[in-house]
Amino acid sequence: MQEVQIGVLGLGTIGAELVYIIQSNAKRVENEYGIRLSIKKVFVRDLTKKRNVDVKGLTLTNRIEDILEDEEISVIAECIGGNGSGQTLDYVKQALQKGKTVIMSSKKTLALYGPELLWMAKENQVMIQYDATVGGGIPIAKILENCFYGERVKKVSGIVNATSNFICSKMLEEKQDYHTALAQAQACGYAENDPSDDVDGYDALYKAVILSMFCFEKYFDPRKVTPKSIRVIGLFDMQVASELGYSIKPIFSIEDQGESLQYHVGPCLVKADSILGKINDNHNIIIVNGELTRHLAFFGQGAGKEPTASAMFDDILNALICQRKPMSGEGPIPAFEQLDERYTQYYMHLAVPDTLGVMAAVTKVLSDTGLNIDKLVTKDKVNDFYDVVVFTSKAEGSRVEEQLTKALEEVGVRLVTLLPILSS
């Protein structure tokens, strides 16, 4: 019988659920895998706080060294999170240096310091498992680690932020404006009081960085990329897109083009009848495109305490039972600098004044910016301005938004919304 003593860091939503799952599955793991799992100590800040799990029989400590310096503890489950640096990073580093396997929950820490942490794990011959950082219960990390030995992943994309997807779904299905949909997400427990990281795309960006690191062994620094926010989407955009056969979804996409990584993180139009167009509410989907396997899609609950803690529990067993594809290289993966954000089609909502010749001026601005008009629809007139919707094709080059906003302003037209359209 293999004895494994675990140190759990954090006993909040995820920590408490993980403790419960470990305790209630210990006998089964013993019988099926011959591994006796036990939680030796749990690190918290406040020893007096009421917990969502029975703490009888658990040793709680507010001294991190009680866990990190305990040689009998071989596995650390980090359920703290936080802002990516500071204590979580410090605890994870110390654990790796002391030869402990680390199961991570903090996506921000992994996205900001992944190469350094993976290298530390390699040097100390221990593992980092990270499935809870991306896609909740979707076992994407285990698929990437334990499959695809002979496959080259070319692209990874999907919807990985449950809060934004829930908000977009409510705007589309229940015709709620952004603020009402956000309030509903908060009432359902899908959005935090400060939802910025989720709605402004940073949460999805961190997950995209992690997926890029493990799909392509290409790391890019999230501080070099500004994701797009779903705050820009109006109810008008949602409805017009829907009338024309599209859904607006919070999409991430990273494509390995050899010399460069082509990326998108933010809302965009997708065909309503495509896989991405059909993923609603708080669900996530991750689509992996391999050279040989082509499209593989993994769908499920993207957050929530049970899926997330279950991913961490599986990570513990995966670290103990499975072999793992080694990361290549003789040092930490260097940050990949060639980042490219490029689209071939756009949706735009323009506020056009009721003046003679203005549409000819708009057409000229678009053509000067390298955009062909695919579809142009004039909607209602509000306060002397027409709502005009344009679908374009053949966009070339980047910084289209900046150029367009300025050039349209010069002819008296306001660019209300500009969103890319993804063809696949």
Ligand SMILES: NC(=O)c1ccc[n+]([C@@H]2O[C@H](COP(=O)([O-])OP(=O)(O)OC[C@H]3O[C@@H](n4cnc5c(N)ncnc54)[C@H](OP(=O)(O)O)[C@@H]3O)[C@@H](O)[C@H]2O)c1
């Ligand atoms: N909640 C979800 O649905 C979800 C989904 C996916 C991923 N995650 C990830 O899971 C992790 C934990 O999330 P959670 O929702 O369980 O958080 P939480 O409820 O706020 O719990 C955090 C725990 O960490 C402890 N802690 C120790 N040192 C800390 C420090 N310096 N700063 C903050 N907390 C400290 C806290 O102790 P005290 O209790 O004594 O204050 C608390 O028990 C995060 O990485 C999060 O991104 C959560």
